[in-house]
Amino acid sequence: MGYPEDALAGDEELILHRHPHWKMLLVPAITFVLATALAGFGLGLADGGLDGSGHTAAVAAIAAVWLAVVCWRTVPPLLRWKFTHFIVTDRRVLIREGVLTHSGIDIPVARISNVQFRHGPIDRILRTGTLVIVAASDDPLEFDDIPEVQRVHGLLYHQVFDATDVRGERRGDTW
Structure with a gap:
């Protein structure tokens, strides 16, 4: 089993695994x-x-x-490109970076309150951009050079929406 599968829980489903966009190379x-x-x-x-x-x-x-x-x-x-991973599972968003010194961020999907993206004209042509994730009570986290940023944004939004449905909450309505 290769990375990132060995970083996941036994019943966790890998939805997306990306390296930064090739433009950084x-x-x-x-x-x-x-x-x-x-x-x-x-x-x-x-x-x-x-x-x-x-x-x-x-x-x-x-x-x-x-x-x-x-x-x-x-x-x-x-090496920085090869050892940087942006991963979305059914439970969390993982970012792993580093060759000799590793660092990582795990964001539970249930704690994500807002997902945004932005890209300029060149990024639009290259189909890349910056993904901004706002988790509950934290500062926004920005991830640059995400390939197909609009697709990732949509996929992550649906994961967040599905997680809120599982918790029994609905956005815009009070029960």
Whole structure:
């Protein structure tokens, strides 16, 4: 059983599991392509103009700079994306983050009082946005780069609505 199933209770049903939107990987991908192109250009210059130990030193320096840029600017965002989970079950909303140091938030669906989303023009094109969850007596929690944020908003709203029906309460009516 893989993550997130091993984080759930025995009778808890997984409804949605998402990583952040791929747009957060766009700058690291561009950085990787540019660093690789510049390293290739530098290796071409080294092959054409240097011989012997000068060539070896230039190749080693170019490889070291390329490796440093890739490890510094592309690997951390990729790992941050891979190890960030947004999970909705029939009972709660879970957010898990971190590679070495883990952090998480669990929000019981029954305690959610409001679900909102927002996205600008670029986010609308990419079908992503920020999900805002207001739980009873807490400050709003904002989660950025949620893929298909409108669908997640609707799904979470229905989960909250179903949870209030189970408790015997109805919004807008008093019994």
